[in-house]
Amino acid sequence: MAAVATCGSVAASTGSAVATASKSNVTSFQRRGPRASVTNDSGPRLVSIAGTRPSVRNGQLLVSTGLPALDQLLEEDKYNIYSPLLFKYFLAEGIVNGHTLLVASAKEDPANILQELPAPLLDDKCKKEFDEDVYNHKTPESNIKMKIAWRYQLLPKMEQIGPVSSSRFGHYYDASKRMPQELIEASNWHGFFLPEKISSTLKVEPCSLTPGYTKLLQFIQNIIYEEGFDGSNPQKKQRNILRIGIQNLGSPLWGDDICCAENGGNSHSLTKFLYVLRGLLRTSLSACIITMPTHLIQNKAIIARVTTLSDVVVGLESFIGSERETNPLYKDYHGLIHIRQIPRLNNLICDESDVKDLAFKLKRKLFTIERLHLPPDLSDTVSRSSKMDLAESAKRLGPGCGMMAGGKKHLDF
Amino acid sequence: MFVELNNLLNTTPDRAEQGKLTLLCDAKTDGSFLVHHFLSFYLKANCKVCFVALIQSFSHYSIVGQKLGVSLTMARERGQLVFLEGLKSAVDVVFQAQKEPHPLQFLREANAGNLKPLFEFVREALKPVDSGEARWTYPVLLVDDLSVLLSLGMGAVAVLDFIHYCRATVCWELKASILYLMQGNMVVLVHDSGDAEDEENDILLNGLSHQSHLILRAEGLATGFCRDVHGQLRILWRRPSQPAVHRDQSFTYQYKIQDKSVSFFAKGMSPAVL
Numbered sequence: 009m010a011a012v013a014t015c016g017s018v019a020a021s022t023g024s025a026v027a028t029a030s031k032s033n034v035t036s037f038q039r040r041g042p043r044a045s046v047t048n049d050s051g052p053r054l055v056s057i058a059g060t061r062p063s064v065r066n067g068q069l070l071v072s073t074g075l076p077a078l079d080q081l082l083e084e085d086k087y088n089i090y091s092p093l094l095f096k097y098f099l100a101e102g103i104v105n106g107h108t109l110l111v112a113s114a115k116e117d118p119a120n121i122l123q124e125l126p127a128p129l130l131d132d133k134c135k136k137e138f139d140e141d142v143y144n145h146k147t148p149e150s151n152i153k154m155k156i157a158w159r160y161q162l163l164p165k166m167e168q169i170g171p172v173s174s175s176r177f178g179h180y181y182d183a184s185k186r187m188p189q190e191l192i193e194a195s196n197w198h199g200f201f202l203p204e205k206i207s208s209t210l211k212v213e214p215c216s217l218t219p220g221y222t223k224l225l226q227f228i229q230n231i232i233y234e235e236g237f238d239g240s241n242p243q244k245k246q247r248n249i250l251r252i253g254i255q256n257l258g259s260p261l262w263g264d265d266i267c268c269a270e271n272g273g274n275s276h277s278l279t280k281f282l283y284v285l286r287g288l289l290r291t292s293l294s295a296c297i298i299t300m301p302t303h304l305i306q307n308k309a310i311i312a313r314v315t316t317l318s319d320v321v322v323g324l325e326s327f328i329g330s331e332r333e334t335n336p337l338y339k340d341y342h343g344l345i346h347i348r349q350i351p352r353l354n355n356l357i358c359d360e361s362d363v364k365d366l367a368f369k370l371k372r373k374l375f376t377i378e379r380l381h382l383p384p385d386l387s388d389t390v391s392r393s394s395k396m397d398l399a400e401s402a403k404r405l406g407p408g409c410g411m412m413a414g415g416k417k418h419l420d421f
Numbered sequence: 422m423f424v425e426l427n428n429l430l431n432t433t434p435d436r437a438e439q440g441k442l443t444l445l446c447d448a449k450t451d452g453s454f455l456v457h458h459f460l461s462f463y464l465k466a467n468c469k470v471c472f473v474a475l476i477q478s479f480s481h482y483s484i485v486g487q488k489l490g491v492s493l494t495m496a497r498e499r500g501q502l503v504f505l506e507g508l509k510s511a512v513d514v515v516f517q518a519q520k521e522p523h524p525l526q527f528l529r530e531a532n533a534g535n536l537k538p539l540f541e542f543v544r545e546a547l548k549p550v551d552s553g554e555a556r557w558t559y560p561v562l563l564v565d566d567l568s569v570l571l572s573l574g575m576g577a578v579a580v581l582d583f584i585h586y587c588r589a590t591v592c593w594e595l596k597a598s599i600l601y602l603m604q605g606n607m608v609v610l611v612h613d614s615g616d617a618e619d620e621e622n623d624i625l626l627n628g629l630s631h632q633s634h635l636i637l638r639a640e641g642l643a644t645g646f647c648r649d650v651h652g653q654l655r656i657l658w659r660r661p662s663q664p665a666v667h668r669d670q671s672f673t674y675q676y677k678i679q680d681k682s683v684s685f686f687a688k689g690m691s692p693a694v695l
Contacts, residue, residue, distance in 0.1 A: 283508075290509070309619035309620070355680075
């Protein structure tokens with residue numbers, strides 16, 4: 009499970025790895041495991057499930073046993089503006105690929121969530137539009153040899169995630185348009201809306217989880233069993249992937265009190281839920297994305313435990329409402345992405361990339377993830393105080409940034 | 422098993438020490454490569470291994486084991502390996518009522534119980550078989566990882582009790598049986614949560630550190646991520662019976678994990694740097 013944590017007020021960066029964004033393809037969504045698409049002996053192998061559509065997508069690793077049992081935890085940003093976007097991209101990709109979806113939420117009716125999915129960009133249109141974007145960025149730097157600042161030439165070009173040529177793996181989405189109704193209706197999806205289900209009298213095994221979690225687990229298990237994702241229904245002709253999306257897990261709407269009190273009575277409910285869910289995912293062909301408001305969780309130990317129980321953990325930190333919004337360093341971006349954990353599945357090594365500082369921005373149509381780069385310091389008349397601000401902020405960045413920060417002492421000649 | 426790590430620990434599958442508790446600990450990095458090492462080490466040493474795998478599935482260990490030269494499926498078939506797959510069993514326990522006590526029975530209980538059923542399982546698995554001939558050298562219990570038990574509602578004291586009972590059985594009691602004149606070993610993995618203020622985990626870690634004979638601690642580098650050096654390994658021997666000079670020896674090495682092995686080198690001597 010990937011947890012996306014919101015770290016609204018946490019200033020120090022934990023220096024998580026930006027795993028795959030630099031090498032992978034997608035502008036609109038970050039891909040997990042770039043080598044998953046290539047049958048590489050070092051990374052997890054891609055095994056095409058007999059008869060299904062191209063199934064590997066963001067957050068899914070088809071490992072050599074054929075189990076894409078991965079779950080992602082998405083730590084939400086503070087005001088929950090960008091994390092639903094990533095959540096929706098995950099679901100939209102499922103629809104485009106023909107996977108079965110299971111959407112669970114305590115806040116919104118899943119049918120409404122599905123109505124708001126971004127529209128996919130189909131092949132010719134998308135090529136043209138992206139060519140435009142990429143062209144604009146690339147021309148200034150294209151092949152001009154640098155004469156004065158020649159050291160900069162050695163640094164990799166600004167890592168723009170370019171469009172991928174193969175359409176098997178990942179699609180692009182237009183964030184300003186909605187997914188066409190026919191696509192949604194043609195897809196097979198199941199919704200779990202907590203207020204409806206909590207009053208129903210499903211037979212529930214006694215368990216020590218909060219009732220909301222227990223019901224959700226049973227629901228997921230029923231779907232997996234009935235639709236044969238765990239291999240229990242051998243007459244199923246086409247094996248498919250189940251994409252599970254759970255929104256706002258851990259919030260008080262699910263009946264959990266970890267966001268309200270530090271040592272509540274239900275402090276193990278969430279971790280037990282995650283453990284059993286992990287077990288379900290490992291024994292079936294499914295992948296799950298969960299968004300969690302970790303900035304609300306009072307007990308830090310729980311966050312650490314949740315991280316251990318998840319496979320991929322991604323944190324979103326948006327600049328809205330924080331002091332970084334007006335910081336000239338970050339004026340091009342809307343927020344930072346921290347990759348806190350990537351899995352080592354079926355392998356001793358994992359796909360860590362070198363780029364650790366990632367930032368995202370939501371343009372009119374695209375959601376881009378880029379390596380964080382600082383704007384060049386062009387002005388002659390920059391005052392002393394703002395130069396010091398820049399230096400302070402630059403100190404907090406990871407070692408991946410290629411800018412020389414102005415020191416505190418400003419030598420005048 | 423990683424040959425370089427064997428050299429550092431001064432041990433081979435043929436002449437490993439017995440009756441020992443080894444504690445694997447990781448802080449800010451992933452120490453699971455040590456678990457893979459010990460699993461393949463003891464399987465190659467022809468020991469009877471009981472592996473309580475709580476955090477990953479069987480296929481994960483099996484695939485990595487193949488890279489390290491052991492076949493877990495074959496070991497399981499011929500009875501050398503008893504594998505408790507925590508994730509799969511948890512699904513069974515939670516969704517269906519079990520007739521007999523199940524090792525993970527505590528998942529169904531509301532308040533913190535104890536780990537007695539799990540202990541019974543381990544004891545049953547490592548019991549010497551009265552077949553007249555000693556097929557396996559000595560019993561080994563491997564747990565990956567103990568911190569998950571805390572996440573599942575167990576208290577630190579319950580987990581320490583479990584380890585204590587296991588130790589009494591695996592490391593000492595089995596010695597008393599006529600067929601098994603050798604003591605068993607135990608290897609457990611615990612995460613160090615660092616500054617996450619996880620008190621229960623700290624209690625568990627400290628309690629086990631005092632009991633162990635060998636502590637292997639995998640840490641991330643203090644300066645952050647590096648592509649060529651993945652972390653630092655601290656090896657600490659605790660030998661209460663030796664004279665004070667040799668009692669607690671500690672070494673530190675840095676390592677880089679590769680596809681099929683891990684290479685170790687002294688601090689600052691990474692081949693990428695030299």
